[in-house]
Amino acid sequence: MNINIYGTKEEAGVAAGNMIAGAVTENANCVLGLATGSTPLPAYRHLVELYEEGTLDFADVKTFNLDEYVGLDFQNKNSYHSFMQENLFGKINILPGNINFLDGKAKDPEEECERYEEAIAECGGIDLQLLGLGSNGHIAFNEPGDAFKDRCHIVNLSENTRRDNARFFKSAGEVPHKALTMGIGTIMGAKKILIIATGKSKAEAVKKMVLGKITPALPASILRFHPNTTLLLDSDAASLLTE
Numbered sequence: 001m002n003i004n005i006y007g008t009k010e011e012a013g014v015a016a017g018n019m020i021a022g023a024v025t026e027n028a029n030c031v032l033g034l035a036t037g038s039t040p041l042p043a044y045r046h047l048v049e050l051y052e053e054g055t056l057d058f059a060d061v062k063t064f065n066l067d068e069y070v071g072l073d074f075q076n077k078n079s080y081h082s083f084m085q086e087n088l089f090g091k092i093n094i095l096p097g098n099i100n101f102l103d104g105k106a107k108d109p110e111e112e113c114e115r116y117e118e119a120i121a122e123c124g125g126i127d128l129q130l131l132g133l134g135s136n137g138h139i140a141f142n143e144p145g146d147a148f149k150d151r152c153h154i155v156n157l158s159e160n161t162r163r164d165n166a167r168f169f170k171s172a173g174e175v176p177h178k179a180l181t182m183g184i185g186t187i188m189g190a191k192k193i194l195i196i197a198t199g200k201s202k203a204e205a206v207k208k209m210v211l212g213k214i215t216p217a218l219p220a221s222i223l224r225f226h227p228n229t230t231l232l233l234d235s236d237a238a239s240l241l242t243e
């Protein structure tokens with residue numbers, strides 16, 4: 001795993017944005033795996049700036065988001081679909097037909113998970129997967145547990161994750177209890193992975209991910225087995241790593 005440490009979360013975000021921009025410039029048809037949450041926002045802002053400057057063209061890019069809450073339709077302002085629309089897709093020239101999401105309102109969640117895996121495979125797999133890191137070490141919504149879940153699946157969100165995400169909702173009680181998420185195998189299948197972690201609240205998870213045991217109790221630790229992963233940190237998130 002390559003580890004790059006930046007002074008601030010904005011600098012880490014700009015670096016991630018530049019790496020994503022590089023992948024799009026190199027291959028106009030590239031397939032991006034994308035994350036929601038606070039962490040990727042500086043990267044998305046930088047991508048929008050590059051697009052507005054005329055440096056980037058997303059017309060042939062395809063995207064697959066990592067996860068979606070169960071029970072929220074795409075129009076719900078708390079859905080991850082709305083989040084992406086507001087922070088990236090609505091500001092660049094990506095075609096709506098090239099945007100892929102797990103459908104949190106699907107009647108049959110298992111069938112929906114299979115459909116998503118097939119759609120990823122039909123596109124030739126994910127070229128570059130962007131990830132954030134949960135304060136409990138989760139990636140996408142693969143929560144700490146006894147075993148790595150391989151493929152897309154439905155998950156019960158931990159109380160820790162619901163608490164962390166409550167800031168996006170009017171009240172903590174509104175945070176859904178379940179989500180659909182890519183599995184660890186889906187993520188590990190990406191040709192290249194960029195994981196960003198910023199802020200003091202991620203420092204402990206970063207330490208365990210980089211220096212601890214590779215274990216489903218800290219799902220992000222599996223990324224050490226991936227042949228092309230880069231971890232982008234700000235100095236706060238890196239603060240518990242020793243030399």
Ligand code: F6R
Pocket residue numbers: 034035036037038039040066067131132133134135138139140141
């Ligand atoms: C979001 C996702 C989550 C977040 C993680 C960190 O699509 O998959 O794993 O990346 O919960 O969230 P933030 O960035 O809000 O701290």
